[in-house]
Every structure is written in structure tokens, then in C-alpha cells.
Amino acid sequence: MQTKVSYLSDLKFNLDTWKRELRFHFNEMDTFEEKLEEIASREFSNNALIPLEHFQNKIMIEKDAISKLMHRCRNKMANINKADLSEQIDGRLHNEQHTLKDDMRTYIKMHYDLKEEMMDYFLKWL
Numbered sequence: 203m204q205t206k207v208s209y210l211s212d213l214k215f216n217l218d219t220w221k222r223e224l225r226f227h228f229n230e231m232d233t234f235e236e237k238l239e240e241i242a243s244r245e246f247s248n249n250a251l252i253p254l255e256h257f258q259n260k261i262m263i264e265k266d267a268i269s270k271l272m273h274r275c276r277n278k279m280a281n282i283n284k285a286d287l288s289e290q291i292d293g294r295l296h297n298e299q300h301t302l303k304d305d306m307r308t309y310i311k312m313h314y315d316l317k318e319e320m321m322d323y324f325l326k327w328l
Contacts, residue, residue, distance in 0.1 A: 210282050217275045217282075220306050224275070227313055228268045231261050234320055241327050250327050257320055264316065267309060274302055 238254055238261075 210285060213282055214279065216303070217279050220302075221272060221275050223310070224268050224272050228265060230317075231265055231268075234317075235261055237324055237328065241324075246327065253323055257323065260316055264313065271302075271306065271309060274305075278302060 235258070238257055241250060241254055244250075
């Protein structure tokens with residue numbers, strides 16, 4: 203039973219960490235949107251405005267992805283909180299954890315790729 207409690211505690215720690223990171227990224231996207239609005243308010247050529255629209259679309263897509271991952275984290279936490287510690291661990295929670303872990307890893311890589319791309323854009327136009 204102690205092993206199960208420790209295992210579930212580790213899962214909760216991962217979920218809490220991911221949720222904090224997702225909230226940070228969501229707020230970061232708000233900051234990037236503000237910078238894009240600052241660029242849009244200036245009178246630049248289409249060379250600046252075409253990528254700007256591209257980034258605005260990517261931010262919307264990323265915020266949607268963040269919302270979906272947050273929802274999955276909340277659902278996973280609910281499953282953990284209602285787990286029956288007297289039952290045999292059947293691997294279900296563990297398998298679900300790996301799927302979410304892989305999705306988080308993919309999301310984080312994509313987030314930082316977008317962030318680098320946007321930072322290069324900001325250096326050019328701000």
C-alpha cells in the first residue's frame with residue numbers, strides 16, 4: 203500500500219508541475235500577443251504584417267492546446283484522487299500517464315520552437 207501511495211504522489215507531483223508550466227506558457231502567450239499588437243500599431247510594410255498574422259494564429263492554436271492539456275491534467279488528477287488504494291495497480295493510470303507525458307514533451311518542444319521564432323521576429327521589428 204505504501205508503494206501505491208508513493209506512486210500516486212509521484213503522479214500528482216508531475217501533474218502539478220505540468221499545470222504550473224502550462225499556466226506560465228499561457229501567460230507568456232498573452233505577453234507575446236501584446237508585443238504583436240505593439241508591432242501592428244506601427245506602420246510597417248507587409249514584410250512585418252504577414253508573419254505577425256501567422257504568429258497570432260499560432261498563439262490561438264497554442265492557447266487551445268494548453269487548455270486541452272490542462273483539462274487532461276485535471277481529469278488525470280481526478281482519477282488519481284478517486285483511485286482505490288486497496289486494488290491492485292493495473293497499470294491503467296501508469297499507461298495514461300505515459301501518453302500525457304509524451305504529449306507534454308511534444309507540446310513543450312513545439313512551444314520553445316515557436317518562442318524562438320517569435321523572439322527572432324521581435325528582434326527584427328521592435
